[in-house]
Amino acid sequence: MSKALVVLCCVVCVGCAAKLKAKGGDASDGAGPGVKSGSFTSKTVADAATVTTVDATSDKEWQRLDLDTGESVGEDEGWELAFSRFRVLTNGGVTGDRDVAMALLNDTAFDAVTEVPSDATFEVDHEDSEADANKDADNIFNGPGQSWYAYNDRDHTLKPHDDTYVIRSSERSYFKLRFEDYYDEAGTSGMLRFRWAEIEE
Amino acid sequence: MPGSRAFYLSVVVLLASGVVRHGAAAQAPAGDRDASAAATAVVPPEPQAIEVVVTGARTEERLDRAVSTTEVIKRREIEQSGARDAAELLEERPGLQVMRSFRGSGIQLRGLDPEYTLILVDSERIPGQVDGAIDLSRYGSENIERIEIVRGPGSALYGADAIAGVINILTRESKRDFEADLLGSYGQRNVFDLSGSVAGRPTERLGLRVTADLHRADSYSEPGETETTISGRNQWSTGLRVGFEPDSRNRLVLRAAYLRAEWTGIDVDAAKAVFDRSQLQEQPHVSVEHRLRPSDRVQLVSRVSYSQFRDQYLHDQRGATALDEYQDNREYLGQLSSIASFELADRHRTTAGVEELVQHLDSERLTRSGQRARYAAFIQHAWLLFERDDSELEIVPGFRVDSDTQFGTQPSPKIALRYKLLGHLELRASYGHGFRAPSFQEQLLRFENPSVGYIVNGNPNLKAETSRGLDASVRWWNELLDLNVTFFRNDLHNMIAYQLIVPDDPRATGSRYMEYLYENVETAWTMGVESAAALKLRDELNCTVSYTYADTWDAETQRRIGSRARHRLTANFRAMHPTSELEFVARAAVSWGRLYYVPDMNAPDGERAAHPAALAQLDLRAAKHFGRLLELFVGIDNLLNAGDDYAVLRPRTVYGGLRGRY
Numbered sequence: 001m002s003k004a005l006v007v008l009c010c011v012v013c014v015g016c017a018a019k020l021k022a023k024g025g026d027a028s029d030g031a032g033p034g035v036k037s038g039s040f041t042s043k044t045v046a047d048a049a050t051v052t053t054v055d056a057t058s059d060k061e062w063q064r065l066d067l068d069t070g071e072s073v074g075e076d077e078g079w080e081l082a083f084s085r086f087r088v089l090t091n092g093g094v095t096g097d098r099d100v101a102m103a104l105l106n107d108t109a110f111d112a113v114t115e116v117p118s119d120a121t122f123e124v125d126h127e128d129s130e131a132d133a134n135k136d137a138d139n140i141f142n143g144p145g146q147s148w149y150a151y152n153d154r155d156h157t158l159k160p161h162d163d164t165y166v167i168r169s170s171e172r173s174y175f176k177l178r179f180e181d182y183y184d185e186a187g188t189s190g191m192l193r194f195r196w197a198e199i200e201e
Numbered sequence: 202m203p204g205s206r207a208f209y210l211s212v213v214v215l216l217a218s219g220v221v222r223h224g225a226a227a228q229a230p231a232g233d234r235d236a237s238a239a240a241t242a243v244v245p246p247e248p249q250a251i252e253v254v255v256t257g258a259r260t261e262e263r264l265d266r267a268v269s270t271t272e273v274i275k276r277r278e279i280e281q282s283g284a285r286d287a288a289e290l291l292e293e294r295p296g297l298q299v300m301r302s303f304r305g306s307g308i309q310l311r312g313l314d315p316e317y318t319l320i321l322v323d324s325e326r327i328p329g330q331v332d333g334a335i336d337l338s339r340y341g342s343e344n345i346e347r348i349e350i351v352r353g354p355g356s357a358l359y360g361a362d363a364i365a366g367v368i369n370i371l372t373r374e375s376k377r378d379f380e381a382d383l384l385g386s387y388g389q390r391n392v393f394d395l396s397g398s399v400a401g402r403p404t405e406r407l408g409l410r411v412t413a414d415l416h417r418a419d420s421y422s423e424p425g426e427t428e429t430t431i432s433g434r435n436q437w438s439t440g441l442r443v444g445f446e447p448d449s450r451n452r453l454v455l456r457a458a459y460l461r462a463e464w465t466g467i468d469v470d471a472a473k474a475v476f477d478r479s480q481l482q483e484q485p486h487v488s489v490e491h492r493l494r495p496s497d498r499v500q501l502v503s504r505v506s507y508s509q510f511r512d513q514y515l516h517d518q519r520g521a522t523a524l525d526e527y528q529d530n531r532e533y534l535g536q537l538s539s540i541a542s543f544e545l546a547d548r549h550r551t552t553a554g555v556e557e558l559v560q561h562l563d564s565e566r567l568t569r570s571g572q573r574a575r576y577a578a579f580i581q582h583a584w585l586l587f588e589r590d591d592s593e594l595e596i597v598p599g600f601r602v603d604s605d606t607q608f609g610t611q612p613s614p615k616i617a618l619r620y621k622l623l624g625h626l627e628l629r630a631s632y633g634h635g636f637r638a639p640s641f642q643e644q645l646l647r648f649e650n651p652s653v654g655y656i657v658n659g660n661p662n663l664k665a666e667t668s669r670g671l672d673a674s675v676r677w678w679n680e681l682l683d684l685n686v687t688f689f690r691n692d693l694h695n696m697i698a699y700q701l702i703v704p705d706d707p708r709a710t711g712s713r714y715m716e717y718l719y720e721n722v723e724t725a726w727t728m729g730v731e732s733a734a735a736l737k738l739r740d741e742l743n744c745t746v747s748y749t750y751a752d753t754w755d756a757e758t759q760r761r762i763g764s765r766a767r768h769r770l771t772a773n774f775r776a777m778h779p780t781s782e783l784e785f786v787a788r789a790a791v792s793w794g795r796l797y798y799v800p801d802m803n804a805p806d807g808e809r810a811a812h813p814a815a816l817a818q819l820d821l822r823a824a825k826h827f828g829r830l831l832e833l834f835v836g837i838d839n840l841l842n843a844g845d846d847y848a849v850l851r852p853r854t855v856y857g858g859l860r861g862r863y
Contacts, residue, residue: 015463022517022525057523059649093727098300135704153800155471186521187474 039070049197056083057190078170088141095123098170110161115200260542272350278384283444283822288337293361293788295747305336310365312727312751328534329510343396346373346637356671357599361638375400375408408444429466436462452492460484475519481720483758498544521578530564548585571641577603592622639663655715683735696723723757741777765793782826
């Protein structure tokens with residue numbers, strides 16, 4: 001009887017199906033055509049503006065962009081913005097030493113900004129407050145009570161606010177920037193798309 | 202696997218003891234055979250015979266004397282219903298609500314979710330809980346002899362998870378020298394079923410049954426929508442059952458089965474990402490049961506079984522690979538039990554047993570493999586205090602203790618009373634403790650949602666959820682009518698829910714995200730009334746109507762528990778015209794007082810209550826019989842096209858087919 005049991009156990013153990021394999025996807029980076037630099041894909045659009053998509057799907061690695069050159073750069077270089085998922089840091093204040101700063105222009109259209117508004121209030125990254133859930137430095141992109149996106153807790157999606165930001169770069173140039181989407185065409189989250197252009201001081 | 206060595210050692214000991222018992226019993230006089238066969242008969246040969254059930258006492262007992270009210274869905278009723286699987290069979294039964302998701306169908310009983318009802322197949326646990334539920338659509342109705350439903354706390358006999366009740370699916374065995382049946386059915390949207398079995402008794406001592414079945418159905422999506430609301434299904438299974446009675450006192454039953462089910466669908470998420478979803482489940486199972494009956498008053502049943510459940514899940518993003526997700530979950534379950542039932546004196550029946558369970562789960566979603574071993578011993582004593590012509594009083598105390606390598610020791614006492622008076626009136630009451638073991642997911646999960654920044658962590662230190670359940674019922678019957686009303690209440694403590702923890706909590710993992718942790722925090726109760734009325738005008742005409750009221754309360758959130766209905770009405774009607782052999786069956790269920798909580802950004806706590814309209818389901822089936830050999834049938838499932846966002850049902854489906862028997 002015990003022999004029969006062992007044989008039966010062997011029979012049922014080997015009856016396993018093949019591994020399910022994906023076939024609907026491809027290896028596309030989801031950013032579409034454009035000039036690639038590291039995880040950033042940029043294309044020039046009307047009015048000398050640039051639309052950049054960053055693959056910020058990793059929640060462990062930060063992707064850093066130098067607005068002055070439009071290139072992906074390393075941690076020790078003159079980057080302005082760093083991206084990981086929905087989190088955005090700047091190279092100033094408690095985060096970096098290049099004195100990068102940014103100002104929020106509430107409900108302001110991107111095209112309406114041609115120079116740095118006289119009443120723009122520039123801020124740098126500051127210490128994390130316990131008032132928010134994350135443990136990253138706070139700034140006007142991600143901080144208590146303010147963020148670049150609206151979180152829909154019904155379907156757990158992020159949608160950019162209708163705001164434009166002004167960024168003072170490490171080279172003391174000024175750029176306007178507006179977030180357009182957190183998802184690429186295939187619906188992948190962490191594929192942050194933003195429009196940006198240099199403006200007069 | 203912890204305990205696995207002990208388990209295999211126990212298997213060897215059990216098998217060895219079986220051989221010894223077999224040898225000893227071979228010397229027994231053959232004169233006991235008839236009495237033994239009658240007592241061990243699982244299903245009576247004629248409808249008029251005394252009906253025997255096995256679930257309420259973990260041994261055979263007369264249905265009319267069972268202390269736990271047992272509802273039996275018999276083979277004939279299964280065939281008449283047109284149900285394709287156990288989920289459809291239970292859909293319109295009193296007090297039961299089938300909860301369907303893309304990953305299967307579970308049972309809601311007495312206001313409690315599927316994980317609070319123990320599902321057994323041939324009196325044994327089965328692996329493969331997905332989101333807490335055993336998918337009942339895995340079990341094709343053509344291989345089911347009967348289903349026994351025992352409501353109320355069952356932990357004193359069965360241990361974990363038997364809080365709301367126990368549902369035991371008993372598979373068919375061979376009763377005649379040769380029998381064969383074949384069923385083919387086809388319906389709208391390619392709902393296709395083909396099943397057959399061959400059974401027989403080549404010798405007086407040997408019974409065999411071989412079964413095979415195939416079930417297919419297309420997926421379904423609303424017109425104009427990409428996303429499917431009902432998954433496509435492609436399932437086949439095969440089974441073997443061998444019964445061997447070397448002599449009048451011994452009986453061996455070997456069961457082996459393999460099931461393969463594939464579910465497919467299309468999902469669209471809120472960010473418009475489109476996914477092809479596939480799920481492939483496999484379940485091999487083998488068990489050996491030895492039944493020894495040294496005398497009319499003693500029986501010992503020993504079982505050993507081994508099952509696997511493999512669940513592959515693939516979420517294949519269209520146009521990209523970034524969100525592709527693949528899981529390969531494998532569960533291994535070994536069980537060993539020995540149950541003795543004996544009558545030491547007139548009016549005293551005792552059932553006692555020991556059990557061992559070894560479970561192992563490999564899953565990418567867990568921080569490590571889940572492993573547990575559980576040892577248990579139980580005893581139940583039924584004492585018939587007095588028995589007169591038209592009255593009986595029986596008291597049944599029971600006690601079980603479980604020792605689990607993960608949640609520790611859990612005692613489960615129970616006491617039950619049955620008082621029959623005036624010949625046609627019966628009062629029953631019971632009070633028992635129950636518990637639900639924390640799942641591997643609740644203990645070991647690590648789920649990250651980086652896109653919105655939170656983590657849910659399992660908690661290895663979880664204790665079992667506990668319950669205290671009270672039942673009281675009145676039954677009155679005569680030749681025409683059978684009425685039953687039951688009051689029930691369950692108080693649940695230490696219920697497991699995930700809680701936000703502060704970063705300073707020593708259990709926090711230091712993640713930059715919000716962290717949630719499963720904890721024993723909630724208390725809740727469910728309470729209600731089950732009532733049923735069965736009218737049997739003749740064999741050819743009968744009708745059952747039931748109404749269930751089930752209220753719930755979550756003490757943590759101070760509100761009713763969502764995703765369920767307060768009221769449920771069911772009706773089953775059958776009429777058979779004897780001369781034309783035309784048969785008509787209608788099954789209906791109406792749920793109202795439905796409550797669901799849906800996320801709402803504008804609500805103070807992020808949720809609002811939704812009260813969808815009543816849900817009315819109706820299935821019709823008509824059959825023309827040609828003697829016993831052939832049956833042609835047509836039917837309509839979900840005639841009223843019921844279903845909404847909260848209860849997803851397959852739309853109206855017209856089907857037809859034939860059944861042949863030999």
